Amino acid sequence: MYVCICNAITDGQVANAIGSGCRSVADVFKRVGERPNCGKCVPDLCKMVRSSRGKCAPAMVDAAG
Ligand code: FES
Known part of the structure; x- marks a missing residue:
């Protein structure tokens, strides 16, 4: 499944x-x-990264607008 189109x-x-x-x-x-x-796609990618206990830079979420 595509996460980032x-x-x-x-x-x-x-x-x-x-x-x-x-x-x-x-x-x-x-x-x-x-x-x-x-x-x-950034919010979904953040969820995937967070589920692996990684970090999700807030600036990238904001950039997704
Ligand atoms: S869907 Fe990933 S940058 Fe547009």
């Missing part, structure tokens, strides 16, 4: 990124080699 990032890619040590949304984007575009 803009960059065609799937939940599997995000899970793999988190499993590889990513502990922030920025880390996840960096790991998959993409950058946020519209930002609508």
